[in-house]
Amino acid sequence: MAKNLTHGLVVYGLLGVGAAGVAWAGLYASTPVADAEAPASWPDVPLALDADDPTLVLFLHPGCACSRATLRELERAYARVGDAFPTRFVVAPVDGAGGELVAMAEKLAASPRVELVHDVGGVLADVFSAEASGAAFVYDARGTLRFHGGLTAARAHEGPNHGADAVVALMRGHDGADARTPIFGCLLRSAK
Numbered sequence: 001m002a003k004n005l006t007h008g009l010v011v012y013g014l015l016g017v018g019a020a021g022v023a024w025a026g027l028y029a030s031t032p033v034a035d036a037e038a039p040a041s042w043p044d045v046p047l048a049l050d051a052d053d054p055t056l057v058l059f060l061h062p063g064c065a066c067s068r069a070t071l072r073e074l075e076r077a078y079a080r081v082g083d084a085f086p087t088r089f090v091v092a093p094v095d096g097a098g099g100e101l102v103a104m105a106e107k108l109a110a111s112p113r114v115e116l117v118h119d120v121g122g123v124l125a126d127v128f129s130a131e132a133s134g135a136a137f138v139y140d141a142r143g144t145l146r147f148h149g150g151l152t153a154a155r156a157h158e159g160p161n162h163g164a165d166a167v168v169a170l171m172r173g174h175d176g177a178d179a180r181t182p183i184f185g186c187l188l189r190s191a192k
Contacts, residue, residue: 036129042143043127047117050086054140054170057088058151059125061133062101064186065156070134071104073151073164077171084111085171090119092133092188125188133185136163138170146170149181157184 042049049055058074060067078084089105109116119125128137138147147170153161163181 036131038129038137038145038148039127040145042139045124045127047088047090047124048086048115049139049143050113050141052141053086054138054146055086055088056167056171057090057128057137057139059090059092059119059128059130059133059135059188060101060105061092061186061188062099064101064133066152066185067101067133068104069152069156069158070136070150070185071101071108072158073161074108077151077164077168078108080168081171084108084113087114089114089116090124090128090130091116092122092125093118093120119188122188130188132183132187135183135185135188136167138167140170146175147179147181150183150185152184154184 047055047057058070060070074087087108089109091102091105105116108114117124124130128135130137134150134152136147136149136151137145140146147163147166149163149166151161151163151167153159153163161181166179166181169175
């Protein structure tokens with residue numbers, strides 16, 4: 001009897017730990033990063049602001065699965081618009097991490113309208129107040145911030161989301177439905 005009771009307690013204990021782990025993972029996946037206020041105007045940075053079309057600045061952490069999902073959402077956005085639009089990928093340098101992600105970004109950067117920049121020391125992240133991988137900023141041709149947020153609906157999640165929809169709307173010349181959306185990603189500060 002005592003042996004069965006002990007086994008029962010162990011089984012229920014393991015089930016409880018497993019349920020708590022699943023709950024934590026779900027909460028983590030759906031909890032956005034607290035992000036700072038973005039500059040309202042194009043900052044004085046060594047990145048080119050497109051003279052005719054809105055410019056997307058996208059921060060990526062090469063060791064973050066969320067970055068891969070963000071790049072896949074960006075590929076879908078390019079397809080919806082019909083071509084790559086002015087994009088500046090800002091990649092946080094992490095020794096030995098993210099070869100696949102950097103290769104994805106380099107492939108997208110093959111367009112003359114796309115630039116890939118390594119943010120040594122996190123200088124650009126500081127200027128734009130970017131806290132996490134996936135932080136996206138869209139500035140119009142006059143340098144006015146039109147969108148700040150993420151392009152995924154949860155951490156490492158691909159699929160329809162308000163951020164990608166807003167960016168596509170802006171690139172098509174419409175106002176974005178959501179000027180600000182949550183950002184889900186790894187902290188860029190861990191990449192410094």
